[in-house]
Amino acid sequence: MSEEGKIRNLNFIEEIVEADLEAGKNDGRLLTRFPPEPNGYLHIGHAKSICLNFGLAIKYGGGTNLRFDDTNPVTEDTEYVDSIKNDVKWLGFEWENELYASDYFDQLFEFAKVLIRKGFAYVDDSSSEEMATLKGVPSMPGTDSPYRSRSIEENMALFEGMANGDFEEGTRVLRAKADMSSSNMLMRDPIIYRIKFAHHHRTGDKWCIYPMYDFAHGQSDSIEGITHSICTLEFVSHRELYDWFIEKLEIFPSKQYEFARLNLSYTITSKRKLLQLVNEKYVSGWDDPRMPTISAFRRRGYTPKAIRDFCDRIGVAKRDNLIDVSLLDFFVREDLNKLATRVMAVSDPVKVVITNFEEGLTETCELENNPEDPESGVREVPFTREIYIEKEDFMENPPKKYFRLAPGQMVRLKGAYIIQCDEVIKNESGELIELRCSLVKNSKSGQDESGLKVKGTIHWVSIPHAIKAEARIYDRLFKVEDPGSEEGDFKDYINENSLEIKELYVEPYLANATTDAKYQFIRNGYYVLDPDSRDGKLIFNKTVGLKDSFKIETAK
Numbered sequence: 001m002s003e004e005g006k007i008r009n010l011n012f013i014e015e016i017v018e019a020d021l022e023a024g025k026n027d028g029r030l031l032t033r034f035p036p037e038p039n040g041y042l043h044i045g046h047a048k049s050i051c052l053n054f055g056l057a058i059k060y061g062g063g064t065n066l067r068f069d070d071t072n073p074v075t076e077d078t079e080y081v082d083s084i085k086n087d088v089k090w091l092g093f094e095w096e097n098e099l100y101a102s103d104y105f106d107q108l109f110e111f112a113k114v115l116i117r118k119g120f121a122y123v124d125d126s127s128s129e130e131m132a133t134l135k136g137v138p139s140m141p142g143t144d145s146p147y148r149s150r151s152i153e154e155n156m157a158l159f160e161g162m163a164n165g166d167f168e169e170g171t172r173v174l175r176a177k178a179d180m181s182s183s184n185m186l187m188r189d190p191i192i193y194r195i196k197f198a199h200h201h202r203t204g205d206k207w208c209i210y211p212m213y214d215f216a217h218g219q220s221d222s223i224e225g226i227t228h229s230i231c232t233l234e235f236v237s238h239r240e241l242y243d244w245f246i247e248k249l250e251i252f253p254s255k256q257y258e259f260a261r262l263n264l265s266y267t268i269t270s271k272r273k274l275l276q277l278v279n280e281k282y283v284s285g286w287d288d289p290r291m292p293t294i295s296a297f298r299r300r301g302y303t304p305k306a307i308r309d310f311c312d313r314i315g316v317a318k319r320d321n322l323i324d325v326s327l328l329d330f331f332v333r334e335d336l337n338k339l340a341t342r343v344m345a346v347s348d349p350v351k352v353v354i355t356n357f358e359e360g361l362t363e364t365c366e367l368e369n370n371p372e373d374p375e376s377g378v379r380e381v382p383f384t385r386e387i388y389i390e391k392e393d394f395m396e397n398p399p400k401k402y403f404r405l406a407p408g409q410m411v412r413l414k415g416a417y418i419i420q421c422d423e424v425i426k427n428e429s430g431e432l433i434e435l436r437c438s439l440v441k442n443s444k445s446g447q448d449e450s451g452l453k454v455k456g457t458i459h460w461v462s463i464p465h466a467i468k469a470e471a472r473i474y475d476r477l478f479k480v481e482d483p484g485s486e487e488g489d490f491k492d493y494i495n496e497n498s499l500e501i502k503e504l505y506v507e508p509y510l511a512n513a514t515t516d517a518k519y520q521f522i523r524n525g526y527y528v529l530d531p532d533s534r535d536g537k538l539i540f541n542k543t544v545g546l547k548d549s550f551k552i553e554t555a556k
């Protein structure tokens with residue numbers, strides 16, 4: 001990186017873009033693209049690519065095309081197209097044009113004929129095994145196919161025949177006549193078109209030949225006038241071919257740049273593998289909150305800002321690395337802390353009876369909705385004689401410095417009174433049944449004149465007002481740090497305890513919870529309403545806990 005780049009904290013792609021703009025390349029124009037194959041839902045790796053491509057356009061006043069790379073008819077589906085559009089929008093980005101590589105099939109067919117006419121492509125009747133054998137190994141030049149010297153006329157006629165459906169699948173391919181002695185195996189006469197009698201989700205049965213990735217991708221970039229075509233490192237060796245096609249076709253010279261894929265610890269980022277998890281029912285769907293997909297993150301309560309900030313923070317690397325997934329949690333927490341309404345929910349309840357509070361009476365307490373947001377106001381929470389507190393907020397024989405409830409000890413109920421535990425009621429087998437407490441008069445929060453200082457504050461819910469809800473608590477989906485690179489099947493490393501279902505008692509305010517709203521169940525974690533909630537049954541997903549185990553200082 002240049003000195004200036006370092007000072008301004010530019011990533012290497014920004015440096016390239018700035019240099020190109022300064023030099024007046026492409027008439028000072030910047031156009032990037034995000035080119036998903038619609039064969040699955042977008043995951044966090046795609047989010048990185050989206051933030052990078054759209055981010056560059058925003059920063060330098062350019063645009064970004066959303067291009068569906070739908071040249072492979074068998075794996076693609078409009079369900080995926082819709083989810084991808086939805087996810088990109090949700091992440092906060094707007095594309096310049098919505099495009100489909102399949103819209104270029106006619107143009108690509110013409111390009112292929114240009115190559116044939118110029119003597120840069122031929123129809124090969126060899127089997128794939130024969131082709132592989134003739135290609136040979138990188139250390140030694142390959143051998144020409146016996147069909148390499150076909151005449152232009154013959155090639156043209158055969159290629160037209162392929163397109164007309166005259167030949168069976170697998171009998172012929174169109175190959176580039178590139179360089180059979182190149183040390184880059186991709187340059188050894190790569191396949192441009194293959195026969196496939198497959199129905200395409202957009203072009204239907206119009207075609208029975210489909211272009212290969214390398215032929216479609218760069219040409220699509222060029223057709224659209226993409227200035228910077230950014231992809232991941234596995235395409236480094238494809239760059240030579242990318243440039244070769246553009247040069248031979250004499251079309252707009254888009255340029256390819258590669259960066260390192262985002263790999264997250266304890267996470268799989270491969271659509272093919274994620275699809276297996278869905279199909280084999282390890283998860284409930286692409287948006288199961290344990291999945292690393294954008295739709296799962298949304299359902300789990302992550303925010304677009306948190307994902308964007310995370311992508312920003314990890315930067316753009318030139319070498320593969322594994323990012324700690326807790327860094328993502330860190331940004332989720334940061335954002336939710338600003339947004340979430342603080343509410344009370346008790347997960348493992350014990351009943352508390354406040355003996356000196358009138359039976360049948362309901363008093364209201366005012367609680368701040370969000371101390372981080374002065375505009376968020378206050379909320380009324382009902383207080384009655386019988387409440388639930390967390391079992392773990394009581395100890396019969398507490399150690400020193402235990403500041404919660406214990407026999408004879410006082411604690412403050414959040415937003416309400418100071419109470420003291422007078423009596424512990426157990427059943428015959430010695431299990432805790434109920435705590436009988438008394439409240440300190442004049443100790444109500446906001447109007448406390450008791451003069452008492454208690455160190456502990458605990459949350460609670462009024463039993464007659466409490467709503468029973470379900471909490472879904474998630475753990476990592478994989479038990480090992482890098483499940484994608486372990487030996488054997490990645491599914492052997494699935495954490496079978498990644499979902500825990502708990503009952504919760506929540507305050508009545510949450511009867512009107514919506515899936516868009518973010519909540520902090522105080523002293524517990526961030527939660528969001530799950531769309532599975534219906535007919536008055538509330539289901540909450542735990543987004544992330546409150547504790548931050550990640551040290552941001554060491555994240556660099």
Ligand code: ATP
Pocket residue numbers: 034035036037038044045046048049069230231232260261262263269270271272
């Ligand atoms: P997968 O292996 O999950 O199918 P892919 O690269 O084949 O991923 P595409 O739909 O082709 O998926 O990807 C669209 C864009 O997203 C590409 O430009 C690709 O480079 C980028 N991308 C995919 N995965 C990652 C990742 N883990 N990190 C960064 N960029 C990614």
Ligand code: MG
Pocket residue numbers: 037
């Ligand atoms: Mg791909």
